[in-house]
Each structure stands twice: as C-alpha cells, then as structure tokens.
Amino acid sequence: MPESDCLFCKIIAGEIPSTTVLETDTAYAFRDINPQASVHVLVVPRTHHEDAEELAKAPQELADVIAAGVAVARQEGIDQTGFRLVFNTGEHARRTVFHAHLHVLGGEQLGLFGRPGH
Structure with missing residues (x-):
C-alpha cells in the first residue's frame, strides 16, 4: 500500500517524474538523481x-x-565488468528515503566499502 508522504511511492505512482530504466509487476527501477x-x-x-529489514x-x-x-545491470551493460547491489538500512548507513530501495552501481572502478578513506 502506498504511503501518501513517501517520495518513492509518489515516483512509482507517476506523481513525481523519474527516468525509468526497468519496470516489472513488483519492482520499478529509475536513475538516481x-x-x-x-x-x-x-x-x-x-x-x-x-527498509530492507x-x-x-x-x-x-x-x-x-x-x-x-x-x-x-545486464540491460546497462555492466553485468560482465562488475556491479554492486546495495541496500542502506538505518541511521549509520545514511539512509535518506524511508522506502526500501536497492542501489545498482557500476560502469567504472568502484571504491572500497567501509569507512571513508579505508
């Protein structure tokens, strides 16, 4: 059920524009702004x-x-070179939108995980 004040629920409903990458019956994928x-x-x-939990x-x-x-990842052509799938959950993960979302990252050499500078 959509939440009336949820940014991603509004994007899914078409109330806020987004650049669609993929749509399925259960998921919606769009470019991060x-x-x-x-x-x-x-x-x-x-x-x-x-959240992911x-x-x-x-x-x-x-x-x-x-x-x-x-x-x-396959559609974007990064499935062979490597990609990252990330969920951020909780304050320490710096989650900013309270609707579970998976980040698909790639297309270049990515930095290491963990603490900044490590």
Whole structure:
C-alpha cells in the first residue's frame, strides 16, 4: 500500500517524474538523481516497505527486487565488468528515503566499502 508522504511511492505512482530504466509487476527501477557511479539506478518494490529489514519479511518481493537489479545491470551493460547491489538500512548507513530501495552501481572502478578513506 502506498504511503501518501513517501517520495518513492509518489515516483512509482507517476506523481513525481523519474527516468525509468526497468519496470516489472513488483519492482520499478529509475536513475538516481545524484549518481555515485557512471551507472546508478534505484530499484524499489512497488509495495511500500520502510527498509530492507521490513522487505525481508516479504521474501518473494525481496527476490524480485534483487532479480530486477541484476536485470538492470545486464540491460546497462555492466553485468560482465562488475556491479554492486546495495541496500542502506538505518541511521549509520545514511539512509535518506524511508522506502526500501536497492542501489545498482557500476560502469567504472568502484571504491572500497567501509569507512571513508579505508
């Protein structure tokens, strides 16, 4: 069920414009407006889930989001060179939108994970 004040629910509903990359019955993928890599696409479940922890309670939807992320990587031509799939959950992960979303990143050599500078 969509949340009336959720940015991503509004994007899915077409109330806020986005650049569509892929659509399935259960997931919607669009370009990030502040890309952190040459390819940076967000994949969101069409059903509102606050974060990855909540989405994990709906294992089929979680699997669909991940499958859509892999399909995006293939469609964007980064499946052979490498890509990253990332969920940010909680304050320390610096999550800014409270609708579960998978980041698909690639298209260039990515930095290491973890603490800045490490």
